[in-house]
Amino acid sequence: MKVKTLLSLICVFCLCLTGCSFLEDRERVNGLLSNEEDKYSLFITGPLDSITYEILEENDIRNVNTIRTENSLQYVQDQYGVLNIERTPAFVVLNDKKVVYKTYDMEDLFEFLQNNGPTE
DSSP states (O other), rough: OOOOOOOHHHHHHHHHHHHHHHHHHHHHHTSOOOHHHHHHEEEESSSSTTHHHHHHTTTTOEEEEEEEEOOOHHHHHOOGGGGGSSSSEEEEEEEEEEEEESSSOOHHHHHHHHOTTTTT
């Protein structure tokens, strides 16, 4: 009987740790969300100057209000595991509620941003 109780407690403990990890990932992603309903937030893993507001404007993209860049793939995988970033460069587009698009190709990113608005 004690073995079953101990195993049950271990299972509950493991589930709690898994749940906490998931919640931490969600909280971190919440920090990347757009703070405007009608604009996107852009999170880039890769070279720090790969995309700037000027580059977006040159490509007729005006629906991004925040650009965050992190150079270290390992840091992103550790801190934002829920994004499932596998390589760099990676481009993640978020609205004010969730991740809406992820790509590893800048041209695909530009096409998405040019053809989709945050409220669509």
